[in-house]
Amino acid sequence: MHFHIITLFPDMFDSYLNESILGKAIKNKKIKVTFVNPRKFVTGKYKKVWPDGNISLQVDDRPYGGGPGMVMRAEPIIKAVEFTRASIIKKHPKSSIFLEVQPPKPARGWTSKKILTVNFVPSAEKFDTKIAKNFSQKYTDIIMICGRYEGIDARVDKILKTKKLSIGDYVLTGGEIPAMILVDSISRQIEGVLGNFNSREEERVSSSEIYTRPEILIHNKKKYKVPPVLLSGHQKNIEDWKNKIK
Numbered sequence: 001m002h003f004h005i006i007t008l009f010p011d012m013f014d015s016y017l018n019e020s021i022l023g024k025a026i027k028n029k030k031i032k033v034t035f036v037n038p039r040k041f042v043t044g045k046y047k048k049v050w051p052d053g054n055i056s057l058q059v060d061d062r063p064y065g066g067g068p069g070m071v072m073r074a075e076p077i078i079k080a081v082e083f084t085r086a087s088i089i090k091k092h093p094k095s096s097i098f099l100e101v102q103p104p105k106p107a108r109g110w111t112s113k114k115i116l117t118v119n120f121v122p123s124a125e126k127f128d129t130k131i132a133k134n135f136s137q138k139y140t141d142i143i144m145i146c147g148r149y150e151g152i153d154a155r156v157d158k159i160l161k162t163k164k165l166s167i168g169d170y171v172l173t174g175g176e177i178p179a180m181i182l183v184d185s186i187s188r189q190i191e192g193v194l195g196n197f198n199s200r201e202e203e204r205v206s207s208s209e210i211y212t213r214p215e216i217l218i219h220n221k222k223k224y225k226v227p228p229v230l231l232s233g234h235q236k237n238i239e240d241w242k243n244k245i246k
């Protein structure tokens, strides 16, 4: 799985992607994460060369109809996504760009890519594990557009045929954390990313209450014990307990 992230702030991803399970998944080539900055695609009057030689590349503009905040302009984002799609297709000419349709099964020996483009919108359909699993099986490349400020010019979705997703009922300052959430949750659905593939919660009886050594934890002279059923070695009773706790 190759994640292509369209963001003004690629450095935000560094520490999270370099550590632990995702860091290992990237090193072991189970996943790949690359970035394209829409600022590089600013042209025309939005690219200004100042007398001192400084260049300003303006990615946003004021909203039509008034209101606070700035809107990310469509053009640099569309160009960044088209550049990303073209660079995938150049290497794999038989690739297809999908919205939600089921991609055809590739013929033997094909190295076709199945590309999905996601745009983050707080009020859109909510992302969940089912979607993560589905994406991990359906697509080889996921392009994610990270909005900032008041959001992105709405024409981007129509032109690029994006899949609009929200990560929850709250408004963040940008799409970078939502992109990170998709990378994380989709990656753990890919075989070889988790140490033990079957440790994915949805494949077993898991519980939110878990314990490890010591059996009795003493804090401020009080004893905190592990529930005895977990020490019983009786798998059926343990699973019943986990189902009850959930």
Ligand code: SAH
Residues within 6 Å of the ligand: 120, 121, 122, 123, 145, 146, 147, 148, 149, 150, 151, 152, 165, 166, 167, 168, 169, 170, 171, 172, 173, 174, 175, 176, 178
């Ligand atoms: N004015 C917009 C919100 C903009 S928030 C509105 O009312 O819908 C700025 C950016 O942050 C968005 O473009 C999106 O990329 C991201 N974002 C904020 N909250 C989000 C959420 N709950 N889920 C997914 N993306 C979110």
